[in-house]
Amino acid sequence: MERNFEMINIRGTNRRFLVSVVLVTMAIVFYYLTFRQTLRSIPTNDMETIQTKVVLPSPRNRTGTWIGNTWIPPAGWQYHTPCELRQLYRGKNIMWLGDSTGRRTAMNLYALLQWNHSNFLTTELSSPQLIDITRHGSFECDQYTDAHARPTICRTLDGGGTITFVPLMCHKHVEHFFQSEDTLNITQNMDLIVVALGIWEVLRPWDCKADNRTLENITSAAIHSVYQFERSTHKRIIWRTSGYPDHGPKSTDAVTKINEMVMDMIDQTTEVDNTHFSYLNWGGAVQPRSKPGERIAGDVKAHYGLEPRLVLIEMITNQLQEEGFFG
Numbered sequence: 001m002e003r004n005f006e007m008i009n010i011r012g013t014n015r016r017f018l019v020s021v022v023l024v025t026m027a028i029v030f031y032y033l034t035f036r037q038t039l040r041s042i043p044t045n046d047m048e049t050i051q052t053k054v055v056l057p058s059p060r061n062r063t064g065t066w067i068g069n070t071w072i073p074p075a076g077w078q079y080h081t082p083c084e085l086r087q088l089y090r091g092k093n094i095m096w097l098g099d100s101t102g103r104r105t106a107m108n109l110y111a112l113l114q115w116n117h118s119n120f121l122t123t124e125l126s127s128p129q130l131i132d133i134t135r136h137g138s139f140e141c142d143q144y145t146d147a148h149a150r151p152t153i154c155r156t157l158d159g160g161g162t163i164t165f166v167p168l169m170c171h172k173h174v175e176h177f178f179q180s181e182d183t184l185n186i187t188q189n190m191d192l193i194v195v196a197l198g199i200w201e202v203l204r205p206w207d208c209k210a211d212n213r214t215l216e217n218i219t220s221a222a223i224h225s226v227y228q229f230e231r232s233t234h235k236r237i238i239w240r241t242s243g244y245p246d247h248g249p250k251s252t253d254a255v256t257k258i259n260e261m262v263m264d265m266i267d268q269t270t271e272v273d274n275t276h277f278s279y280l281n282w283g284g285a286v287q288p289r290s291k292p293g294e295r296i297a298g299d300v301k302a303h304y305g306l307e308p309r310l311v312l313i314e315m316i317t318n319q320l321q322e323e324g325f326f327g
Contacts, residue, residue: 056322060263063284064311069296071285071311077318082112082120088317088326089113091160095151095190097168097177101243101302102196103153104131105309110155110163112313122306134165147182149173164190169200170208171215171222178225184233192325193235194316195226198242198262198283199302202254216261223265230277236325237276238316239266241283243308244290246301252290259283280315282308 062074073079080088089109096106107130112120124130134140134152141154141164153165166186168174174195177183187193201208201215210218223239230237241259245251259281266279286308289296296305320326 058267059279059319060267060281060284062315063281063287066288069289069305069307071307071314073314073318076322077314079314080317082117085109085112085313085317086159088321089157089161092191093162093164093189094192094194095164095166095187096194096196097166097174098194098196098240099167099169099200100132100135101199101304102194102240103134103165103167104298104303105196105312106153106163106165106194107131107133108306108309109313110157113157113159113161113163114155125309126306134167144182144186147186148180149177149182149186151186162189168195168197169204170197171201171219172208172210173197175218175222175225178222178229183229187233187235190235192320193237195237195239196312198258199245199255201242201258202251203245203247203302215258219258219261220265223262223269227269227275227277230275231273234276236320237278238319239277239279240312240316241279241281243283243286243304246290246292246295246297248292255283256287278319280312280319282312282315285311285315 057074062077064074064077065072094106094109096102098106108125111125111130115124128135139150139152141151143154144150149166149168151164151166153163155163157163164186166177168177174197205215208215208218213221226237226239229235239262241262242255244255263279263281266277270277286296286304288294289308290304296307298304
């Protein structure tokens with residue numbers, strides 16, 4: 001009798017266990033079917049966003065550090081060899097808009113991409129024949145001769161691609177450039193546009209003034225013009241914050257204020273859209289090596305030596321690499 005009772009208990013326990021297993025299995029299947037149906041109800045474009053969207057750190061804080069004259073990239077970034085740069089930029093058409101600090105970096109990038117070297121001398125990359133070409137207002141480029149903002153340099157790279165430079169000194173000039181009818185023609189084949197200026201706003205403010213407009217108004221209009229241009233063309237545009245002239249703490253404070261204003265305005269302008277317009281805080285990166293006695297100096301007080309120019313090339317390359325710009 002007791003044995004029969006034990007058998008009944010065992011059978012009852014097994015039955016309850018089997019029922020539990022069945023209920024759990026049904027719940028898992030129901031959850032899976034419900035989740036799959038939810039995914040099916042999401043539009044394809046949203047699904048792609050869910051799968052591919054990566055939130056990158058703010059470029060405002062990605063400035064790296066220095067050991068002597070060697071820049072240490074922020075976490076996740078790296079240095080690139082000349083061969084790696086040539087592979088990445090092969091076939092890319094790059095336009096630089098800016099002052100002499102922008103031109104000098106543009107021509108350093110040209111040399112790294114064009115000269116088939118594994119090693120470069122400082123004297124090569126700092127040669128006036130390279131970085132100061134068209135310094136006194138001459139034109140090497142014979143294209144777009146009737147344009148209001150005419151390129152002074154337009155060079156083709158042997159490996160494919162081009163480097164073009166358009167001299168723009170002030171924020172108001174950026175505004176006019178991106179509102180000009182000429183700009184669509186000049187930029188139609190460009191893959192990347194780098195805006196590299198800002199120091200004239202401090203050193204030569206009388207050249208950068210506009211009637212009845214404050215610097216804030218002019219800068220806001222310039223950034224809005226760039227943004228609207230990007231919205232209509234989908235060109236990749238990077239605004240580089242300004243470096244610092246060796247003119248003492250007053251000019252340093254003025255540059256810092258302008259750089260912060262530019263970054264704030266670009267953040268506010270682009271925060272709600274998936275845009276191809278952003279900035280790099282090169283000014284923040286080179287600030288520690290801009291102080292008197294610690295400066296990596298160039299030929300004049302507004303210029304830097306070679307290393308800060310190479311830093312900008314690395315910053316641009318790393319940011320574009322993270323975004324999948326190179327494919």
